[in-house]
Amino acid sequence: MKKYIKYLIVVVLMIATGGCKKDLDLQNKSAYTYDTYFTSDAAINQAVIASYATLLHSGLWAREWYYIFDLLGYDAKNAQPLQGDLLALAQYNFAPNQPQLEAMWSSLYRMVMRSNVVINRAQAWAPANATEQTNQKQYIAEAKFLRAYAYFNLVNLYGRVPLRKEYIPLPTAEEINLPRAAVADVWAFIEQDLKEAQVDLPISHATASLGRATRGAAVALLGKSYLYEKKWGDAVTELSKLTQAPYTYALAPEYNNLFDDPNQNNTTLNTETIFQVMNQAWTDWGIGNQYAPFGGQETWGGKASHSARAQEYGFNDWNNVFITTTAVKAFTYTNPQTNATYVDPRAAYTFYGDAASGGQTQYCQQCASGPVAFPYASAGYKYLKYEYYNKVASFGGPQSGINGQVIRYADVLLMLAEAYIQQGNTGAQPLALINQVRSRPSVNAPLYISLGSQPQAMAILMRERQLELTGEQSRYFDLIRWGIAKQTINSQRQIEDGTQPFQDKNVLLPIPLSEKNANPNVGKDIGSDWN
16 A cells, blocks of 8 residues: 555656656647648638628628618618618718728728638648649639738728738737738739739639639729729720630620529529629528628528618618619710600619609519509609519518629720720720610610710710619719719709718728727828828
């Protein structure tokens, strides 16, 4: 017995004094780390999908994105049900702590962070075969496209922003608190990402992978970047690529196939989409009616992949906004061939209204009870685009499966026409591009015979973009980059509601208060508590 006691004392002393050299810490072999998880094709692909998922995070395409830019661009105005912080957007009465803008900033940088993780881990991964080597290149290219998309929005909306070029697992305080980079440096980084992404992105994807970035998406975003930077010649060179082989983009014959769920993913009926945010109604997943657009995309939202727009804009649903009278009136203009007053056929695909406005006057065309007259006298002008009212009298829930159009071929054709016009070319090339958009079979608007002088051509181009892209969150960006946002919005608002809310500071959004408080290098670089 004494022998065992003596042995036990020795063991205890060895442990207490470190005399036992064996490491008693046990490793949990089922636990993963940053270094051990991303070591397979499947794991890297999961990281890529998680990067795409941020498109549906708070502040982006599931909900806030359409409110922010339809209201700020005055494509939409508030109806009575719209209250609280969203009403502040409609009235241009927001501050650096505006929740939707803070969420947008955070989600765009989350997209950057996740894309940086993909690039870092994919580069460290050792593919096992040729197929995995191809996938490795594609995953990195997709991440660079998404990173460029995030920075494209950040630089346009906020100007100088921190430029986070890589993921650092254990960053120093200096690496965390990056200062704001020069606008030119952000644009250069966007261009580099998109040029490199083009090399390894596929021309198209199989049906199961629709929604992932293609080479055409990278070309389109690079061309759009050049246009926004006023690099007109580069924009022409880049955007022209999409009009020829190997690309096969064409205008969808039926305009509404872009904004209705049955045909939006039919690559025969819809040859126009270049990049879109994919949505799928919750009922399609078989898991009921959830409310993921309200911030639960990766928590209580489960497989959330849908938009609340149909419910929130719907006149028989939450009825939160009108399409502005200004936007409606833009569809009535002088016929370019007869000089008579003309109502553009795209009105009937864009909004519900009265016959004189050209808006759709019936809804529920596919309902069992038959078409119903739209109650214009009491409802006013309401959005048809992205709505389900052709099929149901009331949508009934915020789980729309209609995809969000980010870049489509009509947009590319009009950007290309603009790049020509901005260089002083108002001849056959931009004329043909604008007329191509107008001659879509379901639209068939009268063609322009000529565009006239450069100012006249730009006026035509500006109106064409407004009509074609109403309610697609393009108007705000266009007005800002053309330098006419203040005069345009204030003059329109003065007529409609007697206000002139756009101030000089509104050419950029305020740097979010949360970023100012978290990053001292950004905080000390903000002027007038705005930007």
